[in-house]
Amino acid sequence: MKSLKRNLFFTALAAVALALAGCKPSSESKTGAADTIKVGEFASLTGKEAAFGQSSHKGTLLAVEEINAAGGVLGKKIEFIYEDNRSTPGESATVVKKLITRDHVVAVLGEVASGRSLEAAPICQANKIPQISPSSTNPKVTETGDYIFRVCFIDPFQGTVMAKFAKSRLNAKNVAVLSDVAAPYSLGLAQYFKETFLADGGTVVSEQKFSSGDKDFKAQLTAIKAANPDAIFVPCYYTEAGLIVRQARQLGITVPLFGGDGWEAPELIQIGGEALEGCYYSTHYSPEDKSPAVQEFVSKFKAKNNGEIPDAMAALGYDSAMVLADAIKRAGTTDSVKLRDAIAATKDYAGVTGKTSLDANRNATKPAVILAIKDGKFKYVETISP
Numbered sequence: 595m596k597s598l599k600r601n602l603f604f605t606a607l608a609a610v611a612l613a614l615a616g617c618k619p620s621s622e623s624k625t626g627a628a629d630t631i632k633v634g635e636f637a638s639l640t641g642k643e644a645a646f647g648q649s650s651h652k653g654t655l656l657a658v659e660e661i662n663a664a665g666g667v668l669g670k671k672i673e674f675i676y677e678d679n680r681s682t683p684g685e686s687a688t689v690v691k692k693l694i695t696r697d698h699v700v701a702v703l704g705e706v707a708s709g710r711s712l713e714a715a716p717i718c719q720a721n722k723i724p725q726i727s728p729s730s731t732n733p734k735v736t737e738t739g740d741y742i743f744r745v746c747f748i749d750p751f752q753g754t755v756m757a758k759f760a761k762s763r764l765n766a767k768n769v770a771v772l773s774d775v776a777a778p779y780s781l782g783l784a785q786y787f788k789e790t791f792l793a794d795g796g797t798v799v800s801e802q803k804f805s806s807g808d809k810d811f812k813a814q815l816t817a818i819k820a821a822n823p824d825a826i827f828v829p830c831y832y833t834e835a836g837l838i839v840r841q842a843r844q845l846g847i848t849v850p851l852f853g854g855d856g857w858e859a860p861e862l863i864q865i866g867g868e869a870l871e872g873c874y875y876s877t878h879y880s881p882e883d884k885s886p887a888v889q890e891f892v893s894k895f896k897a898k899n900n901g902e903i904p905d906a907m908a909a910l911g912y913d914s915a916m917v918l919a920d921a922i923k924r925a926g927t928t929d930s931v932k933l934r935d936a937i938a939a940t941k942d943y944a945g946v947t948g949k950t951s952l953d954a955n956r957n958a959t960k961p962a963v964i965l966a967i968k969d970g971k972f973k974y975v976e977t978i979s980p
Contacts, residue, residue: 630673634693636704641681645859646706650728653911667922686713694721700928703914708732708779715742722930728910732782736956743956745914753786755962755978766824770800774830783829783854799823811838825849831856836865843869858906870967878906879947880963880974891946913945
């Protein structure tokens with residue numbers, strides 16, 4: 595009988611212990627920090643597009659540190675949890691599921707590449723967790739659902755900007771287009787460019803394709819050279835863009851090559867070298883901008899990152915975190931529905947990349963900046979407003 599009572603006592607004690615454990619928040623049991631707001635980020639920190647992910651991540655991290663140094667949000671510090679998708683197809687879905695279901699983040703920041711944002715967006719939408727992309731420009735990203743946002747312009751605008759630029763600045767009447775069939779960003783930007791260029795009376799004399807990871811573009815460039823274009827539009831990411839420009843010059847092609855914000859990385863010049871002289875691309879900001887907000891950001895970023903000059907991906911990463919923090923303050927809560935509504939109501943937020951106002955489709959309306967490559971450096975050319 596005593597044995598039975600003793601067993602019952604220990605069974606009851608175990609039950610009480612389990613009940614108490616069940617009352618303990620999962621975030622506290624993992625981190626010991628019940629007073630934090632968990633924010634997730636997924637980025638290409640390694641792999642072929644690591645320059646994008648590293649730059650955006652550094653900007654985002656700077657913003658989080660500034661927010662926390664100022665006291666956090668709603669009296670709580672931001673607990674920043676980030677994951678590397680390794681620039682690998684399919685990996686973004688895996689890490690975002692982990693951020694939502696295991697880490698219990700209230701929002702997700704990312705990604706730079708449109709294809710990887712499109713992998714994550716349905717997961718965030720299904721779980722009603724707001725996702726803010728710093729720089730995915732393909733329109734399909736936010737079309738996924740009402741919990742998906744971005745703080746950058748979209749490709750219909752960027753394509754229009756570059757079509758106008760080709761005609762007015764490059765005096766191009768005949769262009770060739772070389773795009774990446776494996777990248778939604780590249781295909782979308784090529785399409786929007788062509789629509790505007792053709793509508794303005796221009797002619798696309800050659801349209802060639804390649805696939806991400808290709809290293810030899812001589813067949814496509816030979817066909818383009820035979821078509822004798824005035825300029826060549828190459829809407830792809832920096833790794834392939836640098837190789838394409840270099841091989842174009844080796845084949846004796848002397849006309850300007852130009853692209854979109856996918857060219858934005860110091861590695862572009864490392865890959866393309868002197869061949870890039872006289873080429874152009876559109877992007878979201880220039881560190882040469884003399885506005886106090888931009889220069890303060892550049893100074894802080896350089897101080898934290900060993901003198902590195904922040905590019906547009908860093909600036910947009912910074913702005914994405916700041917827009918989220920501003921929305922949490924206005925919402926007064928991290929409740930997903932109220933937070934979603936607050937992000938959607940963002941209007942005239944003064945960021946590093948300009949004022950951010952989100953339209954009914956959760957896209958930012960902003961100007962584009964044109965940069966030239968001159969003497970091995972990115973040089974500001976002009977700003978084009980919507």
